[in-house]
Amino acid sequence: MKLNYAISWNIIKMEYNTDIINTLLRYIDEYKWGWGVVRRQLRMRFNVDIPVPELQRIYKQAKGK
Numbered sequence: 001m002k003l004n005y006a007i008s009w010n011i012i013k014m015e016y017n018t019d020i021i022n023t024l025l026r027y028i029d030e031y032k033w034g035w036g037v038v039r040r041q042l043r044m045r046f047n048v049d050i051p052v053p054e055l056q057r058i059y060k061q062a063k064g065k
Helices: 018-030 035-046 052-063
Strands: none
Touching (some): 018 035, 018 052, 035 052
16 A cells, blocks of 8 residues: 655655655554654665754654644
8 A cells, every 4th residue: 555645845845855745654653663763764765864853853844744
């Protein structure tokens, strides 16, 4: 099952592309992974090192909370 997320670029900084944000949402919502696992996977897949608090902020903004 693939989920489609609408990303509001008015909220999220342009420094993160939609691939990273959609992957973050999928890892948390579909796979129910913890933040540490998500951070490692994003680091390996996209070669980015985003701290957990920043990932949580991105996630909350992407979800519209």
